[in-house]
Amino acid sequence: MSLTEGFTVTHRRYVPHSHAHYGGDLVDGAYGLGLFGDVATELLIRTDGDEGLFAAYSAVEFLAPLRAGDVVEATATLVRVGTRSREIDFEARVVCRRAPDRGPSAADVLDPPLLVTRARGTVVAPPRP
Template sequence: MNADPRIGLTVTHRRYVPYGHAHYGGDLVDGAYVLGLFGDVATEMCIRTDGDEGLLASYEDVQFKAPVRAGDVLEATAVLTAAGRRSRRLEFTARVVCRADPGRGPSAARVLPEPIVAVTATGTVVVPPAAAAAAMS
């Protein structure tokens, strides 16, 4: 049996978190912000695997592991782990790769020596029948 060559495909986006997205003390950003990033990498994944934007149908096991703050640079990654007829299973990870450093100055920031895993999740995307059929041919 041949394994699906799409399995293992990885999509990564990076985004600066603007201060306008801070909702809580300490410039904390709500978890929905990261879930939106996961939706963006899922969309690109579907485009790459099926030539269609697809639809993010569900999240499972969302884990908020570390805070996300305004001034962070986040790296959101999706890895395709399984592919059904129309569904695709994705593993998501959001890492903080840069962080504001206001102790050095109002606009100071630093690259973190090791990224901080902030959020992980598993998700399922679905693609329309025509896109799924095209991807299989």
């Protein structure tokens, strides 16, 4: 287990079309926050040997649209270690995006990736034995 500031965990996921809720195949912001919860869980397992509990977000910024058909990368970086609390910075970036103008299944790798959501949150780990 590594309980050091700067420790990072990253997940990637394809955003299925069943998650589009709005015109233009837009996906709601809660989808990204769900990804942040998942990546925070793995971070806590790796740092504390326990899933812990998500306590709060202190900031959330929706910077660009997330769309059905995207491949999104969610990263959690440990920025502060308290006795039981852990402060984490989150970023979600689109790394691939569909290109419907070229065909129904065409897609592009984005270089650089598109930052769509940024947040800071606090999680709580159980007391260490």
